Every structure is written in structure tokens, then in C-alpha cells.
Amino acid sequence: MNENHARLCPSPEWAEFLHTEVLPDLVARVDLGEHMLEVGPGPGASTDWLRHRVERLTAVETDDRAAADLTLKYAGTNVTVVNGDATDLTFADSVFDSAGSFTMLHHVPTVSLQDTLLSEVLRVLRPGGVLVGSDSLPSDALREFHEGDTYNPIEPDKLNERLQSLGYDNIMIRVANTLTFVAHKPSN
Numbered sequence: 001m002n003e004n005h006a007r008l009c010p011s012p013e014w015a016e017f018l019h020t021e022v023l024p025d026l027v028a029r030v031d032l033g034e035h036m037l038e039v040g041p042g043p044g045a046s047t048d049w050l051r052h053r054v055e056r057l058t059a060v061e062t063d064d065r066a067a068a069d070l071t072l073k074y075a076g077t078n079v080t081v082v083n084g085d086a087t088d089l090t091f092a093d094s095v096f097d098s099a100g101s102f103t104m105l106h107h108v109p110t111v112s113l114q115d116t117l118l119s120e121v122l123r124v125l126r127p128g129g130v131l132v133g134s135d136s137l138p139s140d141a142l143r144e145f146h147e148g149d150t151y152n153p154i155e156p157d158k159l160n161e162r163l164q165s166l167g168y169d170n171i172m173i174r175v176a177n178t179l180t181f182v183a184h185k186p187s188n
Helices: 003-008 012-028 045-050 064-073 111-124 140-145 156-166
Strands: 035-039 056-061 079-083 096-102 125-135 169-175 179-184
Touching: 012 045, 012 096, 012 125, 012 179, 035 045, 035 111, 045 056, 045 096, 056 064, 064 079, 096 111, 111 125, 111 156, 156 169, 156 179
Parallel strands: 035 056, 035 096, 056 079, 096 125
Antiparallel strands: 125 179, 169 179
């Protein structure tokens, strides 16, 4: 994580943006069910909002320090933090009702690894389960913001095809100030 992210991601302004501009619209479209998987929560700006909307939230974070901080922050709550790699999830098949990835996929270094992550999420979703997500739109300013950090933006016009090829259906993609998407694991 570069210094720009170290300042932005834990800030109240970033949490407010997620809580008011991104998350409400996404979850209004779907039933999150009882048990949700959050992939790449970082400092937990979305975690705090999501945990009040599901019975159980499992957050998978690859960064050791961030995972340790989240574990302390959410001890005794309905949040379980796993320090792990979302491209190789340790969960059994079909255990989560929903999954979410919020403004983090562009930190996955290759399209192939992004697809592996999305495939793993599909594997651990129950039949009929839903993936909700968001990411920043590609721009020169965002590329500069990521100087010294991984930046592999999602191409909005290719996301539907990518999700379909991985096995998702009932896909909705919206491009506005950010990219948001909803995709389902087939029911059968």
C-alpha cells in the first residue's frame, strides 16, 4: 500500500463515501442473506457498515497488519477476520449467501489473478448466492494516485463477459462515478 492509500483508506471521508455513495445502492438490489464474505476489506471501512446488515460477516484480508488490526477491532462481534489470499480461499464450497469486493480488485496484479479471485468467490457462494462489488474507473489521475502500488484497473466493458465466462449469471453492471456490479451464482 502506498502513502496515498495509507492516508485515504482509513479516513472518515472514505468511509462516508462508501457508506453513502456505494454500499446502499448495491445492497438495495439484493438479499445478502445471513452469512457474507468480504474480500479485501483493508482497514474495514465497508466492514463496519456491512456487519449491521448480515448475521455473520467473514472478512478475508491478505495484508498481515490490516488483518491483525481488523481482528482486534471486531473481536466479540459478528465479524470473523481471516488473514488469507482470496485467490486461494480455504473455505468449503457453497458456504456463503453473499460476497462483496469494494474498490479493491484493481489491486490484484493481473487479470488472470482477478479472475481466479472471482472464481474462488463463485465456488464458496451457495447456489443462488450473490456477489456485489465496486471499483474505481480507470483514469490517469488514479494511475498517478497508485504510483508505487499495484494498479490493474477493471475494464467496465469487459467485466460482463469475464463474469459470464467464470460461471456467474444474472449480471448487472453500472458505470457512473464508480463501477458497480452484481452477479449471481446459478441456482442449480
